[in-house]
Amino acid sequence: MSLPVEIHPDRPVLIAGPTASGKSALAMHIARSQGGVIVNADALxxxxxxxxxSARPSAEDTATVPHRLYGHIGAQADYSTGHWLREVAAILQTPVRAIIIGGTGLYFSALTEGLAEIPPTPPALRAEADHVMATQGLSTLLAALDPTTLARIDTRNPMRVQRAWEVQRATGRGLAAWQDDTPPPLLPLTACTPLLITANKDWLNARIARRFDAMLAAGALDEVRANLPLWNxxxxxxxxxxxxxxxxxxxxEMTLDQAREAAxxxxxxxxxxxxxxxRARMRAWQPIEAETLTA
Incomplete structure (x- = not known):
């Protein structure tokens, strides 16, 4: 694999990109050629x-290069962007260069732009939010948000909307107001090499289809069956x-072919x-075309 950009071996590297775009292969290439620990920035x-x-790294990859923050949280445990950021902060304090890779944009924005120190949501309020979402729907939560927060969040993302609703109810302040009090970032873009993998839609769609077939062949159905008792x-x-x-x-409720197509x-x-x-939030990152990495 040849890289179209220069990567300094002493600086942390950030690799963001859509699912199935080749992020893991790029991270492995950098780690093998320059050293470093690969750090997960994917919320799942x-x-x-x-x-x-979840397309976690293979046993072969983790045996070859150190990997951190993969598969270390229980299915029913509470884990937030704040939890992740604190764990990454500890890794960045070590002498080993971090190669932080994933598709969760919120993790990267928290890392490079800062994260508001919002008090945690009380369990009773979380349960109330879950009930409102289940019985009244997203529109009820949206109607309760302040205009500034409403204009800033992804209103089509139920998890983000519920989070904003919980913050407003728990603290009396809108999420946007908390965000405006954000402390300095842990790792500003000027202190690392931020890479954003871009991909042609048709090329990526074909990769997505092949990867899901590979997941099925690798035992994805058995993995889902094992999660049935926990399913929520x-x-x-x-x-x-x-x-x-x-x-x-x-x-x-559907055939395997129907499930494959829907997935x-x-x-x-x-x-x-x-x-x-x-595109909206990572304009300052160095773009790399995915097709050039797999050519």
């Missing part, structure tokens, strides 16, 4: 109950793309949301 890959569907769509750990569709198949479509839609977010 932190959970231990999804190895296949409201849990952050249960947001694995493809899991709801394979759950529906196991329950006899592939859901993955494409997720990748589209990622690309939209990256």
């Amino acid at each position: 890959q932190v959970y231990g109950n999804w190895r296949i569907l 769509p409201a849990l952050p750990s249960m947001k694995a793309i493809g899991a709801p569709e394979l759950i529906a198949h196991l329950r006899g 592939t479509i859901a993955t494409r839609q997720y990748a589209k949301r990622q690309r939209t977010w990256f």
Whole structure:
């Protein structure tokens, strides 16, 4: 693999990009050629109950290069951007160069722009929010938000909307107001090499389809079956793309071919949301075309 940009071996590297775009291969190449520890920046890959569907690094990769923050959180544990940022801060204090890789844009913005120190949501309020979402829907939560927060968040993302609602109810201040009091970033872009993998839609869609087929061949259905006793769509750990569709198949609600098609479509839609977010929030990052990395 040849890199189209110069990467300084002593600076941390950030690698963001949509799902299935080749981020892991790039991180492995940099780690093998320059050294470093690969650090997860994907909100789903932190959970231990999804190895296949979350596309966690293979046993061969983790035996070759040190990896951190993969699969270390229980399925029912509470884990937030703040938890992740504190764990990354500890890694950055070590002498080993970090190669931070993932598709969760919020993690990267917290790392490079700072994260507001918002008090945690009380469990009773979280339960109330879950109830409102389940019985009244997203529109009720949106209607309660202050105008500034409403204009700033992704109103199509239920988790982000519920989080904003919880913050406002718990603290009496809108999420936007808390964000405006954000402290300095842990790792500003000027102190690292930020790389953003971009990908042609058709090229990426074909990769997504092939990867899901590979997941099925690797035992994704058995992995989903093992998660059936824990299944709760409201849990952050249960947001694995493809899991709801394979759950529906196991329950006899659709054929495996139908589940495969639905999961592939859901993955494409997720990748589209990622690309939209990256274009809006990562304009200062160094773009790298995914096709050049796999040529």
